[in-house]
Amino acid sequence: MPSVNVVNGKQIVVEDLGAAERAVRFLGKPFAQMWNHQDLIQAILRRELSERFKGSAAGWIWAVVAPLLAITVYSLAFTTNLKLPMADNAAGPKVGYALFIFSGIIVFNFWSEMAFRAPMLLHEYTHFIKQTIFPSDMLAVISTLRATLYTLISISVMLVFQVSVTGGLPWTVLLIPFTFIPFMAFLIGMSWFLCALGAFTRDAGYLMINIVPLFMFATPIFYPHGALPSPANFLIYINALTGYVEVMRDIVLLGKLPNPLVYLWTLFTSVFTFYFGYWFFDRYRNVIVDVI
Amino acid sequence: MSLSTSSDIVIQTRHLGKAYQLYARRSDWLKQVMLGWWKSYFKPFWVLRDIDLQVRRGESIGILGRNGCGKSTLLQVICGMTLPSHGELRVTGRIAPVLALGSTFDLELSGRENVMIGGAVLGLKRSEVLRKFSSIAEFAGIGDYMEQPVKHYSMGMRTRLAFAICAHVEAEILVVDEALAVGDVAFQRKCLDWIDNFRRSGTLLFVSHSMAEVRRLCTRAVWIEEGRIREEGDPSEVIRNYHRALMVEKDDVHRFSASG
Numbered sequence: 001m002p003s004v005n006v007v008n009g010k011q012i013v014v015e016d017l018g019a020a021e022r023a024v025r026f027l028g029k030p031f032a033q034m035w036n037h038q039d040l041i042q043a044i045l046r047r048e049l050s051e052r053f054k055g056s057a058a059g060w061i062w063a064v065v066a067p068l069l070a071i072t073v074y075s076l077a078f079t080t081n082l083k084l085p086m087a088d089n090a091a092g093p094k095v096g097y098a099l100f101i102f103s104g105i106i107v108f109n110f111w112s113e114m115a116f117r118a119p120m121l122l123h124e125y126t127h128f129i130k131q132t133i134f135p136s137d138m139l140a141v142i143s144t145l146r147a148t149l150y151t152l153i154s155i156s157v158m159l160v161f162q163v164s165v166t167g168g169l170p171w172t173v174l175l176i177p178f179t180f181i182p183f184m185a186f187l188i189g190m191s192w193f194l195c196a197l198g199a200f201t202r203d204a205g206y207l208m209i210n211i212v213p214l215f216m217f218a219t220p221i222f223y224p225h226g227a228l229p230s231p232a233n234f235l236i237y238i239n240a241l242t243g244y245v246e247v248m249r250d251i252v253l254l255g256k257l258p259n260p261l262v263y264l265w266t267l268f269t270s271v272f273t274f275y276f277g278y279w280f281f282d283r284y285r286n287v288i289v290d291v292i
Numbered sequence: 293m294s295l296s297t298s299s300d301i302v303i304q305t306r307h308l309g310k311a312y313q314l315y316a317r318r319s320d321w322l323k324q325v326m327l328g329w330w331k332s333y334f335k336p337f338w339v340l341r342d343i344d345l346q347v348r349r350g351e352s353i354g355i356l357g358r359n360g361c362g363k364s365t366l367l368q369v370i371c372g373m374t375l376p377s378h379g380e381l382r383v384t385g386r387i388a389p390v391l392a393l394g395s396t397f398d399l400e401l402s403g404r405e406n407v408m409i410g411g412a413v414l415g416l417k418r419s420e421v422l423r424k425f426s427s428i429a430e431f432a433g434i435g436d437y438m439e440q441p442v443k444h445y446s447m448g449m450r451t452r453l454a455f456a457i458c459a460h461v462e463a464e465i466l467v468v469d470e471a472l473a474v475g476d477v478a479f480q481r482k483c484l485d486w487i488d489n490f491r492r493s494g495t496l497l498f499v500s501h502s503m504a505e506v507r508r509l510c511t512r513a514v515w516i517e518e519g520r521i522r523e524e525g526d527p528s529e530v531i532r533n534y535h536r537a538l539m540v541e542k543d544d545v546h547r548f549s550a551s552g
Binding site for chain 2: 042044133196
């Protein structure tokens with residue numbers, strides 16, 4: 001199988017390479033593509049962001065209002081005398097649980113936005129993919145970047161809320177990038193896989209619509225994973241989201257370093273998903289152009 | 293012809309072939325993705341076979357052939373839009389594809405926003421697009437419509453804007469696929485004059501059913517039939533033979549069938 005290499009959008013080479021050379025090129029290719037197409041990524045991202053709030057008077061205020069509303073409702077909803085996990089939290093049980101849920105939901109929402117959108121992603125951009133020299137692999141990157149922006153707004157709202165309630169933040173908050181960036185890579189990889197699959201069959205989209213809500217409960221969002229009985233509290237790590245949720249809570253809410261094994265597991269799922277997704281997308285990209 | 297080194301060759305294909313995968317049912321696509329390593333669920337339909345083509349810097353190649361002979365696919369493969377199924381391809385230099393003009397526009401966005409995105413798709417930096425914007429607007433000549441959503445444009449206006457973008461990417465290789473048929477005569481002439489001027493410095497691949505245009509613009513003609521190069525050489529001669537063949541050979545209704 002010959003491999004195509006587009007250098008700087010200037011040079012197109014289809015050639016046969018040795019195994020080692022091919023492996024090196026494969027590992028570097030997603031990053032080379034992102035670097036070479038940074039202006040295109042910027043142009044389309046700009047358009048996607050302006051489109052989201054087009055025709056709305058409040059515009060960007062909505063992006064802040066939504067998470068603010070959510071965390072307010074959680075706080076109010078849990079000011080009952082339920083027996084709640086994390087009752088020993090310094091912030092007091094009620095607000096502690098609200099933050100506990102909110103941190104889980106931030107991670108979950110980031111994931112679910114990508115999972116819902118990815119299968120239809122290539123269909124949204126058919127006109128580009130079929131008619132011009134278009135790096136279709138960058139669409140997954142662009143849509144992840146867009147979702148990243150909203151997630152960052154949510155995280156900011158959470159941190160502000162946490163400061164206003166507890167009067168401070170643990171230093172481990174500074175470690176957020178170390179879990180956030182692998183999570184982005186995980187989502188980009190997942191989007192590559194899902195959007196390639198979605199190009200072949202619309203079933204991928206319907207499947208995600210049914211599966212995503214179930215993951216709300218298959219992920220420890222409303223309960224700590226430690227509350228599960230013995231085999232389940234280990235098996236739940238098969239759901240890769242569990243690790244990210246746990247690391248996020250450790251460093252933001254509890255102010256402690258995450259369990260190194262859990263952290264390594266999230267790194268592994270991140271790198272594996274990123275490259276598996278890219279491999280899958282790359283393998284079928286020439287067929288995708290023809291079938292979409 | 294003067295001696296040429298290999299660096300003069302901007303497009304080189306060797307035994308290039310392209311097969312589309314024809315599926316009987318839509319679900320076979322998915323089976324192919326999941327189980328493709330085990331057996332194949334499609335019929336290959338070879339649109340290009342064994343294309344050996346060398347294009348030197350500064351050449352203008354006219355590509356002739358009947359509908360469905362594979363000329364558009366050849367251009368798409370050379371532009372890197374779709375991968376060849378077989379063979380080698382090497383293209384050196386920035387390509388501007390003038391194919392299906394205007395169909396890449398986002399109808400909801402204004403002409404200006406489409407210029408920004410279209411320029412980026414063709415490989416321009418944001419600063420470059422901004423710098424060239426007034427020149428693009430002038431070439432397109434659509435006036436105040438630039439700020440309107442593209443959905444309010446006529447076909448001709450879309451073509452004008454799309455060609456104006458392509459004309460400003462400073463391409464080294466221009467690939468034109470009978471795209472100019474939509475514009476009015478004055479605009480067509482403007483585009484042809486621009487292409488004529490471009491030929492002095494760049495390389496041109498040109499598909500047209502207008503033999504007069506091919507004769508005027510091209511230094512070499514390639515006649516493609518059923519995915520193979522049937523004849524290649526001096527434009528007047530190839531055009532003469534092509535015409536003669538068109539007279540003799542009838543329009544075959546079965547030529548798009550995969551079997552045979």
